[in-house]
Amino acid sequence: MPRIDKLPTPSQDSLSSVNGFPRYSEAEMQRRYDALRRVMDDVGTDVAVVCGGTSGLETSVLYFTNWAPSVESYLVVPRQGDPVLLARLWNHLPDARLISVVEDVRYGGDTPVEQAENVADLLASMGFDGRGIGWIGPLRAADMTTLQRRLASATFTDLNAAYQDLRLVKSEEEMVYTRIAAGFNDAAVAAMEAGIRPGMREYEIAKLIEDVYLDQRGVNLIHFTMSTPMSDPRVCVPHQQHPDRVVQEGDVVVTEIxxxxWGYAGQILRSFTVGAEPTPLYRDLHAVAVQAYDDITGLLRAGVTVGELLEAAEVIDKAGYSIWDDLVHGFGGAYLPPILRTRQTRGATHPDDYAYPTGTVLVVQPNVITPDARAGVQVGNALRITDDGAEVLQEHPMGFLRCA
Known part of the structure; x- marks a missing residue:
């Protein structure tokens, strides 16, 4: 099936803005609440309690309110009636009221313990003791204990799996935000290609990456890197924390960005050499990674199955290599299942007959490594599945890039 070229990156000027901040449209927010209430109808809950906070991969409160909490905060959504947002901390309350689409914004509390009690008070005052309460997000065990103690007659149901299914498929409005973020990723890789030099420390690469989007309201979610000599490799997958290793001529550098x-992200994965051509080993690793990427993305279309993608990934094992990182995963607002590796490396979170719906945003990212896990490369992009192909969200070339 054909892939679709990356669409032009939209300008932030095209976005709706209220009080100086981006604002999802009323129709988009209604779509999200309607979907949540359908989930509540399906499972028989009367109210949803949404908890979210500090992680860029945890955006559940942002998704339903347009406001991104910096610490754990709560949204209470009745199946019938208006939602209520409880925001920690006190000094975060003014921004929550400026940015959120929810009209009823209240103070959550100074501490998590106080906030949990306030959420319980709110649920009790709304008449939800003895009824079905669903939750979304990383609800703290201590908070759940408080809710169950205070609302002893209620029935609690985990809605996270259904919520993840909602987040896997992106609307056209969500894609506007995603494409803006994807443009930042392309700019970051271009800055690495132009700026990496022998003699710099690996942690200095972070400045190259972040400088391109800090003045555009972009926010780092991840920028993982690794560097190692191609002649004597010691690392096969990018680090989550940047070491102080000095980059040298003849190195390979691999990144995931x-x-x-505003809660949405693309993802780009590229490999670079520093002042040298790839060695035969690295040239072969990269060729296999690109082949796996092409074979997988060539299958992407609405209805493609997990089993089909796993079969396409067999090219890696047949070449005598393996992977370390995940091979395919859902993305955008969260790190989402299905999560696929290869059949030789733990398989997938979903059965072979799981079929991807149209509108799915996912990342294809072959991290092809040697069996001894000493050498590796990585390539990949975020893509959006359509009825007859996939839109590639990144546009920077995927060849073996050269710095210096």
Whole structure:
């Protein structure tokens, strides 16, 4: 099936803005609440309690309110009636009221313990003791204990799996934000290609990456890197934390970058050499990675199955290599299942007959490594599945890039 070229990156000027901040449209927010209430109808809950906070991969409160909490905060959504947002901390309350689409914004509390009690008070005052309460997000065990103690007659149901299914498929409005974020990723890789030099420390690469989007309201989600000599490799997958290793001529540098814009992110994965051509081993690793990427993305269309993608990934094992990182995963607002590796490396979170719906945003990212896990490369992009192909969200070339 054909892939679709990356669409032009939209300008932030095209976005709706209220009080100086981006604002999802009323129709988009209604779509999200309607979907949540359908989930509540399906499972028989009367109210949803949404908890979210500090992680760029945890955007559940942002998704339903347009406001991104910096610490754990709560949204209470009745199946019938208006939602209520409880925001921690006190000094975060003014921005929550400026940015959120929810009209009823209240103070959550100074501490998590106080906030949990306030959420319980709110649910009790709304008449939800003895009824079905669903939750979304990383609800703290201590908070759940408080809710169950205070609302002893209620029935609690985990809605996270259904919520993840909602987040896997992106609307056209969500894609506007995603494409803006994807443009930041392309700019970051271009800055690495132009700026990496022998003699710099690996942690200095972070400045190259972040400088391109800090003045555009982009926010780092991840920028993982690794560097190692191609002649004597010691690392096969990018580090989550940047070491102080000095980059040298003859190195390979591998990166994984996701920059967020208002809760959405693309993802780009590229490999570079420093002042040298790839060695035969690295040339072969990269060729196999690109082949796996092409074979997988060539299958992407609405209805493609997990089993079909796993079969396409067999090219890696047949070449005598393996992977370390995940091979395919859902993305955008969260790190989402299905999560696929290869059949030789733990398989997938979903059965072979799981079929991807149209509108799915996912990342294809072959991290092809030697069996001894000493050498590796990585390539990949975020893509959006359509009825007859996939839109590639990144546009920077995927060849073996050369710095210096």
């Amino acid at each position: 996701s920059t967020t814009f």
